[in-house]
Amino acid sequence: MPGKIVEGRTLNPSDDWTLMPDFCVVGSGAAGGVAALKLAEAGFDVIVVEEGPNIPKEQGHGGASHVRKMLNEREAEMYKLLYQEGATRLTKNGGVKVLQGRCLGGGTAVNWSACLPPRLETLDEWQKRGLPFTRQNLDPYLREVVNYLPIVRNDKYNTSARKFIEGCDHLGIPHDNLPNNTHNCRECGSCGVGCPYDRKMSGFVRWLPDAIAKGATVYTDTKVDKLVGTADRINEVRCRFLDGKNRPTGGTLVVKPKKGVVLAAGSVGTPGVLLRSNLDAGKRVGRWTHIHPVTITIGKYPEKTSPAYGVPDNMWTPKFAAGPTGYLVETGSFFPVLSASATLQHGEELHRIMRDYYPHGAISYAHHTTGFDDTQPYGTVALDDNGDPVLDYVIPKPNVKPMQESLVEMCRIHLAAGASSVYVMRNPPLEVRGEADFAEIRKISFAEPQRSTIFTVHVMGGCQMNKDNARRVVNNDFTFRDKKNLWVLDASIFPTALGANPQVTIYALALWGSEQICQQNNATFKLKHQQGGVWPWPGY
């Protein structure tokens, strides 16, 4: 029998629920959606618990194809609704803006749809740390993701991508299509605030509806407070229902899973749940959390560019991607509210920048790999006074020069494409008009919070898989250290930064992890989409 979505906010606040499924999956994002589907397909009774809101399928205002009424494409409202802390999440010292989804589908609901496979160099590093994944043995899992979503080489380029191609061509920099998981994209540019047309193959369009069709039930507006158990098992998942303003309604849910718990609350959320449960694995949980710090440039062009429209992220250059501190330069959509908040200006100066750059802008940004340096502390997730997880993160020193250089290279590309100036998000503002201004970029230290904009949309690690006992939180079979019925499947298991947009890798590893869970519970796991699609990464 199909399952359903139960919205915690609609339940009677005085109700206390107890449920006894086979599995409780915590989080409905990239890893949670995969786990829900594969465990339900294997015949298990599955409950998914998601702290964010449901995104129901209902006819909206924008014609027949507008099928998610709630997603109204208004940035200011959607960030509040769909993101952790209303998209105001910062690292502890305020130095990095951390964007993470918090809704049905998690990050997949709001991400920019770019799909790259795991970087080979990173997989080699992970092998040195004892992880079992190789290019060869991941192949069937990657194929499954490619064919199931599907992933395509969508070559409808927005202005940012077209300007980038022009600039790269002038400079002889190779560039390539960046595959993504859109299907018949309407080019509204709203991926980052949730596609209202179901044209982005997010979790709430693919994995979760299929899981529900196989019997899984998803509880939204339901926050997991803690796990309770004995020395080697988890017996209860204790949750609270939340109202429309994310306040506890008073109602509670206790899940007593017969087989176990799958943690998929993301790289800040999963350590948060574990720490609240006093499961810190000997002070290892939350440690060595990685991000890809992002640097941003906006070029100003003579013509109006409508920079908020089009596929946000489908053009990049692999030129700078190699090495432990390599970076991926990609193009994006210039979302006005998000970008305005990143300018670090206010009042008249902010007004001027938006007036000048928004209608004439094109945007590019660089995701930085933060290396494989075991002497670096990277980030640490700990609990604040309210019991909420906070990421403490300082930019590693080896990344400072590459971050300056990514800004220089992106400025060069804009200028070669005809930009009259390039805005580098620094306070005081820096507008680059020629090579002479590059010296100013090379002075940015990225050390002082709120002096230069750094954001991240890729958080990884904090519960790493690693053969090194001093760092290992998750075993190679995805179980949590010494617990037999607790598995971690999300990006928190990464032992280092990935060096690629992570959703594809998270999906592939979550498939692998779901197979492990099925095997450990004597159930059949099947990959069902090994053929049919077009391989989107030639040469990989």
Ligand SMILES: Cc1cc2nc3c(=O)[nH]c(=O)nc-3n(C[C@H](O)[C@H](O)[C@H](O)COP(=O)(O)OP(=O)(O)OC[C@H]3O[C@@H](n4cnc5c(N)ncnc54)[C@H](O)[C@@H]3O)c2cc1C
């Ligand atoms: C704006 C943006 C753009 C991005 N663009 C791209 C891109 O183009 N390509 C790409 O590959 N990646 C992109 N990403 C990153 C990608 O989406 C994430 O890396 C991925 O979704 C992480 O998967 P996950 O399973 O680890 O966690 P998530 O997808 O974050 O899912 C975790 C879920 O757990 C829920 N949760 C947390 N704590 C609790 C709790 N206590 N109780 C119940 N539920 C809880 C959260 O609400 C969330 O829904 C982007 C991310 C963002 C935010």
